Amino acid sequence: MPPPPRDGLGQIRELLDSENAHAFEQARAWAAQLILEHRSTQILVVSDSPARNREVNHRLESELRRLEAHYRVTDPIAIRAPDTERRPTRTD
Numbered sequence: 001m002p003p004p005p006r007d008g009l010g011q012i013r014e015l016l017d018s019e020n021a022h023a024f025e026q027a028r029a030w031a032a033q034l035i036l037e038h039r040s041t042q043i044l045v046v047s048d049s050p051a052r053n054r055e056v057n058h059r060l061e062s063e064l065r066r067l068e069a070h071y072r073v074t075d076p077i078a079i080r081a082p083d084t085e086r087r088p089t090r091t092d
Contacts, residue, residue: 009034009041011063011066012034012043012060012063012064012067013034015056015059015060015063016032016033016034016043016060019032019056020032028048029046029047029048030045030046030047030048030056031045031046031047032044032045032046043060046079047076050076050078052073052076061073
């Protein structure tokens with residue numbers, strides 16, 4: 001979405017901060033961050049589920065519509081845990 005007016009981010013920040021805290025209290029993997037760039041603003045969400053029908057998604061999209069922000073939702077991408085097995089190294 002394009003950069004919103006400075007005062008337009010307040011509600012979105014509060015929503016994301018609130019959901020970050022709620023997820024922490026519930027021991028759920030969910031974190032969101034605003035990424036402010038010169039020509040756009042991105043909202044990055046990392047979650048334990050690819051579901052996009054959670055209440056927080058509806059609240060966030062409602063706030064973006066209220067701000068009349070142009071936005072798009074991308075498809076979820078699975079992130080694999082790092083490979084913790086040590087691979088054998090070649091010794092000569």
